[in-house]
Amino acid sequence: MSTPARQRATAFAPASVGNVAIGFDIMGFSVDALGDRVTVSVRDTPGVEILATRGVADELPREPRNNTAGRAVLALLEALRPGFGFSIEIDKGIPLGSGLGGSAASAVGAVVAANALLPQPAGPLELLKFALAGEAVASGGRHADNIAASLFGGLVLTVGIDHPRVKQIPVPAGVRAVIVHPHMFLATARARAILKGSVELSDFVWQTANLAGFISGCYTSDLDMIRASLEDVVIEPQRAALIPGFHDVRRGAMEAGALGCSISGAGPTMFALSTDATAPAVLAAMRREFARQSLATDEWVVEMRPTGARVIG
Amino acid sequence: MSTPARQRATAFAPASVGNVAIGFDIMGFSVDALGDRVTVSVRDTPGVEILATRGVADELPREPRNNTAGRAVLALLEALRPGFGFSIEIDKGIPLGSGLGGSAASAVGAVVAANALLPQPAGPLELLKFALAGEAVASGGRHADNIAASLFGGLVLTVGIDHPRVKQIPVPAGVRAVIVHPHMFLATARARAILKGSVELSDFVWQTANLAGFISGCYTSDLDMIRASLEDVVIEPQRAALIPGFHDVRRGAMEAGALGCSISGAGPTMFALSTDATAPAVLAAMRREFARQSLATDEWVVEMRPTGARVIG
Numbered sequence A, B: 001m002s003t004p005a006r007q008r009a010t011a012f013a014p015a016s017v018g019n020v021a022i023g024f025d026i027m028g029f030s031v032d033a034l035g036d037r038v039t040v041s042v043r044d045t046p047g048v049e050i051l052a053t054r055g056v057a058d059e060l061p062r063e064p065r066n067n068t069a070g071r072a073v074l075a076l077l078e079a080l081r082p083g084f085g086f087s088i089e090i091d092k093g094i095p096l097g098s099g100l101g102g103s104a105a106s107a108v109g110a111v112v113a114a115n116a117l118l119p120q121p122a123g124p125l126e127l128l129k130f131a132l133a134g135e136a137v138a139s140g141g142r143h144a145d146n147i148a149a150s151l152f153g154g155l156v157l158t159v160g161i162d163h164p165r166v167k168q169i170p171v172p173a174g175v176r177a178v179i180v181h182p183h184m185f186l187a188t189a190r191a192r193a194i195l196k197g198s199v200e201l202s203d204f205v206w207q208t209a210n211l212a213g214f215i216s217g218c219y220t221s222d223l224d225m226i227r228a229s230l231e232d233v234v235i236e237p238q239r240a241a242l243i244p245g246f247h248d249v250r251r252g253a254m255e256a257g258a259l260g261c262s263i264s265g266a267g268p269t270m271f272a273l274s275t276d277a278t279a280p281a282v283l284a285a286m287r288r289e290f291a292r293q294s295l296a297t298d299e300w301v302v303e304m305r306p307t308g309a310r311v312i313g
Helices: A068-080 A102-117 A124-139 A147-153 A186-194 A203-220 A223-229 A236-242 A246-255 A279-292 B068-080 B102-115 B124-139 B145-152 B188-193 B201-219 B221-230 B236-242 B246-255 B280-291
Strands: A006-018 A028-043 A048-057 A084-094 A155-160 A164-167 A176-181 A199-200 A260-263 A270-275 A297-302 B009-020 B026-043 B048-055 B085-092 B154-161 B166-167 B174-181 B198-200 B260-262 B270-275 B295-303
Touching: A006 A102, A006 A147, A006 A270, A028 A102, A028 A147, A028 A176, A028 A297, A068 A084, A068 A102, A068 A124, A068 A155, A068 B174, A084 A102, A102 A147, A124 A147, A124 A164, A124 A186, A124 B188, A147 B280, A155 A236, A155 B201, A155 B221, A164 A203, A164 B026, A164 B201, A176 A279, A176 B154, A186 A236, A199 A203, A199 B201, A203 B154, A203 B166, A203 B198, A223 B201, A236 A246, A236 A260, A236 A270, A246 A260, A246 A270, A246 A279, A260 B068, A260 B270, A270 A279, A270 B145, A279 B145, A297 B166, B009 B145, B026 B048, B026 B102, B026 B295, B048 B068, B068 B085, B068 B102, B068 B124, B085 B102, B102 B124, B102 B145, B102 B188, B102 B198, B124 B166, B124 B246, B124 B260, B145 B154, B145 B221, B166 B201, B198 B201, B198 B221, B236 B246, B246 B260, B246 B270, B246 B280, B270 B280, B280 B295
Parallel strands: A048 A084, B048 B085
Antiparallel strands: A006 A028, A028 A084, A028 A155, A155 A164, A176 A270, A176 A297, A199 B198, A260 A270, B009 B026, B026 B085, B026 B154, B154 B166, B174 B270, B174 B295, B260 B270
């Protein structure tokens, strides 16, 4: 058994918006205004136990293999074999079924905290793989959009799964993300199950043009290009019906000056990108349209800074 | 009738590689080593006539509506109505059915030459639309990958068709394109007809990740990312069988150190990207594998400089 670097660490892992309209399963951005806190402690016996789950979701599985944080730390233990085990406490700050990357944040927070205890910490791409194994418990598949955004922070692209490569895409100065979370639950599995197994070739071309335009617009601070290209013609039309008032919320955001507006991950949370100046009006319009559906909301305006999960205690 | 700026102009429009593996119908790069020369003269009567077609392809349609250059200039005349007409002579430097954007180059060269005669020349995005109308004659659909690459030069992304937006993507220093044209004819219409009308969702995700990775790799000069992402998992598998020795040519290029290797446009020309140092070995491997198929080749190594079509006389 090696000697732990410390006995206990707490990590904060931010919420995240997956897909970002044009990057289904490959792009996400962090929402630092909320997140999960995961505390990991060394224990002498091997393996993982979940000591407690608290916060806005307390009905999480306690069996480590069925818990995103537990499974992620098990993946870390299996790969690195430090010779000791971990106890995990999870403080959820992200509601379940909100589309804000809650399961990803728990997995990321757990591996970041556990990594701080290791005498030889793993690198970020290794942590990404461990967290991916954890999130697969919740989503039924491996996709890195939320994981990479929460781990690295900012607007993040992930290419590849077995050998992932990560790019933090620059966000033009003054661009903000408006996040509006309506108080309803939408199971990720349901939002994924309704998706067709294929994409029309013409929609494929349109969506790839939008993706490429968005990324080039980010690298060149070209807000006109971002506005023209931040539109999901593949996934959003299939999921819109799952969110009451979707089209009105989107229209409200766009009429208030948003650069684009779509579903956060699998929903029901919606996001818009806008300039700093128009963000308050965009937020007000989105809140108003959800209210017309009798849905109360939480809202945040964030900068998408490239600061991801970190040890906070 | 307005007064022409001059009576006669000749434009050079470069060949181009469409698709670039991961940007089907939306991305292309110019190949300045060869191209079409189009000479346009003012004539007093309205409309367009094709005076001559010369060069490596002399069997082009003489009816302006059926000729890519003629149709493009007709689109220009219909939009701008200068009050005079144009006579067109086409010197083809790009073989027909080569996959090197020959029809696009004729359309681009024609509008660039005609534009030089106008008292109030149109801007480049207007010229792009006119040339698109011309190329549709040859390809049966409007897609800007070859047109925009030939018109603007360099590695070019086009977003949107009715209101196109163009981005010249930076090419990392030292990166070269190796172009190998086997001496066979492949009808673009045939290469397009074999494509399935839809894309599997998993392939869609994979290809979009590759596209996004390639573009971000270009903006950040990240050759490792370019090498990991320059792979077409959607179109190339469907077209590979149309090109004798395709898999051997590709394998030869990759084993010689290429960053990626795929089909130029609809084929049969193939291209590879590589560093300056490995380009000669990549070229030799591709030529060798085509030779094993008893196919002679023409080859070029180009820099993808952002210099597009221009008036040369």
